Structures are given as C-alpha cells and as structure tokens.
Amino acid sequence: MTAADRQDHQAFAAEIAKRRTGDPVVVPHVVGGEERFDGELIGREDPGHPSLTVSAYHDAPAELVQLAVATSRAAQQEWAKVPLSTRIEHVRRAIDYVADAAQEWAVRVALEVGKSYAGAQAEGVEVRDILRCYTEYAERPGAFEDERTADPAGFANDSVLRPYGVFGVITPFNYPIVQAAGPTIGALIAGNGVVVKTSHQGPWSGQAVYEMCQAMDLPTGLVNIVHGADEPGKALTASDIDGISFTGSVAVGRSIMKSFTNGPYARPVIAEMGGKNPVIVTDTADLEAAADGIVFSAFDLGGQKCSALSRVLVTPGAHDRLVELVAERTGRVVVADPTDADAFAGPVVSAEALARFERIVGQAREEHFTVSGGERLDGDGYFVRPAVVSSVPADHTLSTTEHFLPFLTISQVPSFEEALSAANATPMGLTAGIYTGDIDEARAFLDGIEAGCVDVNVPGHATTGWWPGPQTFGGWKASGSTGVQTLGKWYTQQFARQQARKLPVQLEHLLTY
Structure with a gap:
C-alpha cells in the first residue's frame, strides 16, 4: 500500500471499529416508497466476530413480496412510456452518488461479508463503472431500435425493444451490491420495474442498491426492495413477475428456469450460476x-x-x-x-x-x-x-x-x-x-x-479479474442461461423483447421510441 492507501485504510478500519460498538442497523423493506418491517426480525452476524450482530432484517412474508411486485407494475406502466433517452438520463444521475457512497458501502460489505479492504472498496467502484458503461451502450445507435430497409408496400415500419414489465433480482452474498445493482440498472434502462430480494447474508449492503435508485429520481414504487432468506426468494419466483435475474448456484438457477417455463407462457430467466x-x-x-x-x-x-x-x-x-x-x-x-x-x-x-x-x-x-x-x-x-x-x-x-x-x-x-x-x-x-x-x-x-x-498467460490472474469496460463476464453451459454476458453492450437488451410495428405512412409520427 502507498501512504495514501494506508491512510484511507485507517479511516476504513476506524469506521468498522465504530460500527462494531454500535447498535445493529435494521434495514427496512421499501415498497411504494414506504419503509416496512413485516416478518420475523433476523440478525446478521459479523463473520470476523460472530458474537457481534452488525445488521438485521425482517424476513419478508409472501404477501409483502406480492405487494412489491404489484406496486412496481403500477409504476412501470408510466415508466415504459418515458423515452429511452430520458430513462438513460435518470439512471445516469446515480453515478456521482455512487462515487461519493463507495467508501461507506465498503464498510457495510466488510462487516457483513468479511471482505478485505480492496475487495470491499471495489464494490462501489464497479457499480459506478457499470452505470457508465450501460448508459453509454444504451445510447449507441441501434441499441434498442433495429434499422430496417424501406417497406416495399409503402408502410411505415420499425422494429424496437419493449420492456417485459417487472423483473425480480435475486442476489448472492459475495457481491451483495454489484450483483444487485447490475441487473437493476439494466432492467431500468430497458423500461422495467424492479423488485430486489437481497442476500440474507448482506441485507445492509443490498440496501445500497435501493439508495442508488433513489438518486435516479424514479417514479415512486418503480423499484422496491425486500429482505430475507429462502422463503421471500421463493415467493418472488412464484409471483406473477415478468422475469428474473438470478445469481447463485446451478441447482437453484435451474429450478427457477424450470418453473418459469410452466404456466401459459415461458418467462425470461437471466441467470449466472457459478463455475468449476x-x-x-x-x-x-x-x-x-x-x-x-x-x-x-x-x-x-x-x-x-x-x-x-x-x-x-x-x-x-x-x-x-x-x-x-x-x-x-x-x-x-x-x-x-x-x-x-x-x-x-x-x-x-x-x-x-x-x-x-x-x-x-x-x-x-x-x-x-x-x-x-x-x-x-x-x-x-x-x-x-x-x-x-x-x-x-x-x-x-x-x-x-x-x-x-x-x-x-x-x-x-x-x-x-x-x-x-x-x-x-x-x-x-x-x-x-x-x-x-x-x-x-x-x-x-x-x-x-x-x-x-x-x-x-495473464500475470496475476489465472481465471479472475473481469471488469466493466475492458471485459464482459458470463458463462457457458450450466454457468449461464442466455449466452449474453454482463458488463457488455448487449446485456441490457435482455430485459426487453422485440416488437415489429407497421403503420400507414400518415401515422408514421406514432413510431417513436
């Protein structure tokens, strides 16, 4: 470490020590902009000092999860009408907020997950870079609109990507902020609402994603967050959600994919499921x-x-x-x-x-x-x-x-x-x-x-070190469900579906996106 890095670490360590002597942070569910405390209160221990409870959450009951989906759906109907350029502008508002919050986020991750300084600090830095990359990619010509040749019959036509509706985001403990933030950002740019279910081993860290979304000045209720272990996750996948982003084990991911092929039609599952x-x-x-x-x-x-x-x-x-x-x-x-x-x-x-x-x-x-x-x-x-x-x-x-x-x-x-x-x-x-x-x-x-x-032959990294901007990240076979990787220019489009539109030329003004 340089002298400056050691000074930053000292401040980081001092804040951790201070938090360990204080009361646990109880994170609320947030649905429709209102804090909720439904469900059993459960503490999250500090894995470095298991006798200390550093945060706590309420295990969301199924009814609250369903309310979160319904609330997001109502708000999404207006968000879907917002032009893509305006949605990008709203999402981009969080960049400065995240840059300012990164050090405080690092403390949360260190306390709940046990990450060392470098890894904990990287959570906020990576989210900032994801915000920059995804908004930049979405602005590129053709990102959400397919350029077509003239219709030989003389009709006005286009082919655009339209949002599904509401996406659930289910996250792991190891990157409790990054793995919740990335899908949330992608889904919002594409015009969806979002319900985040945080990792029960990092609820305070996961709450940072809702705070990030507040900085975007989004419609109330568009993004909702619930906490808990297995049961809230099961309730979210069992709800009438329009799609799921999941990061976790192969077994759970495949179970979600199987359940999402049932019903009147298949729904999208964007899953990253580990590797050997x-x-x-x-x-x-x-x-x-x-x-x-x-x-x-x-x-x-x-x-x-x-x-x-x-x-x-x-x-x-x-x-x-x-x-x-x-x-x-x-x-x-x-x-x-x-x-x-x-x-x-x-x-x-x-x-x-x-x-x-x-x-x-x-x-x-x-x-x-x-x-x-x-x-x-x-x-x-x-x-x-x-x-x-x-x-x-x-x-x-x-x-x-x-x-x-x-x-x-x-x-x-x-x-x-x-x-x-x-x-x-x-x-x-x-x-x-x-x-x-x-x-x-x-x-x-x-x-x-x-x-x-x-x-x-990469010095220092045999299999790791992927980052938004220089590299994309994702898996083949059972490690991924879509063949399209995070951190790349095609990731956000997975949260939308294509629609071809044809109209008489006198109505061409209706073809706006």
Whole structure:
C-alpha cells in the first residue's frame, strides 16, 4: 500500500471499529416508497466476530413480496412510456452518488461479508463503472431500435425493444451490491420495474442498491426492495413477475428456469450460476508467473466467488515444481480481519461455510491426498488457512464439485490434450485459464475450451479479474442461461423483447421510441 492507501485504510478500519460498538442497523423493506418491517426480525452476524450482530432484517412474508411486485407494475406502466433517452438520463444521475457512497458501502460489505479492504472498496467502484458503461451502450445507435430497409408496400415500419414489465433480482452474498445493482440498472434502462430480494447474508449492503435508485429520481414504487432468506426468494419466483435475474448456484438457477417455463407462457430467466474453474499449466509455462496467478485467483475473497480458480491441471514436467511454488505462496497469504491493512482475504462467510471447509479438508486428509494448509486459524471468527490439495485425480469429486471456499486441487495429467479434456468435463463453463510457452497449445486452448471467460498467460490472474469496460463476464453451459454476458453492450437488451410495428405512412409520427 502507498501512504495514501494506508491512510484511507485507517479511516476504513476506524469506521468498522465504530460500527462494531454500535447498535445493529435494521434495514427496512421499501415498497411504494414506504419503509416496512413485516416478518420475523433476523440478525446478521459479523463473520470476523460472530458474537457481534452488525445488521438485521425482517424476513419478508409472501404477501409483502406480492405487494412489491404489484406496486412496481403500477409504476412501470408510466415508466415504459418515458423515452429511452430520458430513462438513460435518470439512471445516469446515480453515478456521482455512487462515487461519493463507495467508501461507506465498503464498510457495510466488510462487516457483513468479511471482505478485505480492496475487495470491499471495489464494490462501489464497479457499480459506478457499470452505470457508465450501460448508459453509454444504451445510447449507441441501434441499441434498442433495429434499422430496417424501406417497406416495399409503402408502410411505415420499425422494429424496437419493449420492456417485459417487472423483473425480480435475486442476489448472492459475495457481491451483495454489484450483483444487485447490475441487473437493476439494466432492467431500468430497458423500461422495467424492479423488485430486489437481497442476500440474507448482506441485507445492509443490498440496501445500497435501493439508495442508488433513489438518486435516479424514479417514479415512486418503480423499484422496491425486500429482505430475507429462502422463503421471500421463493415467493418472488412464484409471483406473477415478468422475469428474473438470478445469481447463485446451478441447482437453484435451474429450478427457477424450470418453473418459469410452466404456466401459459415461458418467462425470461437471466441467470449466472457459478463455475468449476480450471487452469491448465504445461511443461513450457513460466511457473513463477503461473503460481502467482493461481494463488490470487484461487484465494481472493477466500475462493468465495463464481470466477475463482478451484482446480489446476498440470502436465508431468511442471507438476512437482508448481505444487511447491503454489504451496509456498499460499503459506504467505494473509488471512485476517478487514481492519488489518495487510489482509488479502477475510473470513469465510458463515459457520456453515466453515463446517463445509473442515469437512472437505478432512476428506482430503482421510483419502491420503497431500494437503498444504487447511487449518482453522485462531480467534472467534471464521478464519481458515487456504487449502492446497495435490495428488488428487482430475476426476475425483473434490476436483469436480464447486465448493465456493478457499480450497484448491492440483491434478497431474499426462498431456495438454488430456488437460483440456478434463477442463471441459464439467457441466459448468464460467472461467478458465492456461499458462504455456507453446503457441500451438495456446491456440488450441482458445479454440477448444468451453468457458465464457478465458485467460492466456495473464500475470496475476489465472481465471479472475473481469471488469466493466475492458471485459464482459458470463458463462457457458450450466454457468449461464442466455449466452449474453454482463458488463457488455448487449446485456441490457435482455430485459426487453422485440416488437415489429407497421403503420400507414400518415401515422408514421406514432413510431417513436
């Protein structure tokens, strides 16, 4: 850290310490602009200090969720009539607000999720950049209107994108602001209303998205927010919502998609559902660079992100040295409270996550694989030493299951070709990477890997590091439902449906968008 960064971190740490000594923040549901406190009150613990309750929320009953949808639907009927250029102008009003709020948002994320300073601070910065990118993309010619040739019969015609109505947004804990903000921004630009259901492990963080929308000066009731765990999410998907944006597990995402094909017609599900992300390392690779990228991508945010690297497939000539380098670097990873300026990663998110970590590390030891790290660290928080498990077969369940934890497997494979085959032998396909000095291997990897985001010899990032503007982000196969990625110029259009319109030329003035 620079001196300026350390000074900023000191202010961040001081605010965390202050919040820990105060009363928990109780976040309300907001429906139709009114704060509501329906449902059982549930506290959210600080994963770094589980004895502390840092926030609380009320578990939204189904009736309130249904009211939120109905309220948004009423407001959306007028919002849909607002010209696209004006909608963009409203959404863009939040950019300055988010820039000012980013530091305060970082404190919320650190307290509820346990993110270190860099990761917590990035939440607001990424939302700001999403606002800039999506509004810029939507302004480009043809973004929401398809330019057509003249009608040979002499009619006036156009082909435009029209909103569906109301979208639900269901978010995960690991990016509790970003993953709620992105779909909300996209849906609003496209002319929809929105009901956000926050993560129960980050309700105060998720509330930031409603606050962002307030800065847009939107019609009252267009955006509503409810809190809770599984039941409010189920109520939202069971409602007459017009579409859902979901980020989370493959199992839940597929269940939502299945339910949305029932009824009188299918409704859109825009889902990002995690990954089992590999990196291939071959004999010709720069192993020092590979080890750096592997450790960062595996253990940033404690491995609790969908793009995190979780399995290494390495050819024989590089195997032993790579295992040594990765274990050495992992041993130097600083796992600590977000108030520690040197913390690279914080605690895992919950007691349940800690129990799963201890279970799979125990399984690796019981099956006599080589385990480096994997211990619980001292203190009352959910802090663990990241685990590196080598000598495990590439097709073993520990290597093929998404654990969402600081748990990395390294498997020796006979050749690059077999490594590529193993990398693709999963129903998921989110991120993937390779380190190689062979140009033919790099080309074959790009041609053959089944993943939406791929890296080749990227210093410091084996599978992570995607950002609005430079890169898009999304998955293939079970990792995504639409084939269109977030952070890109086509993302917002998924929240609308195409309509071709034909009129006599004397009514052409009606064709406005």
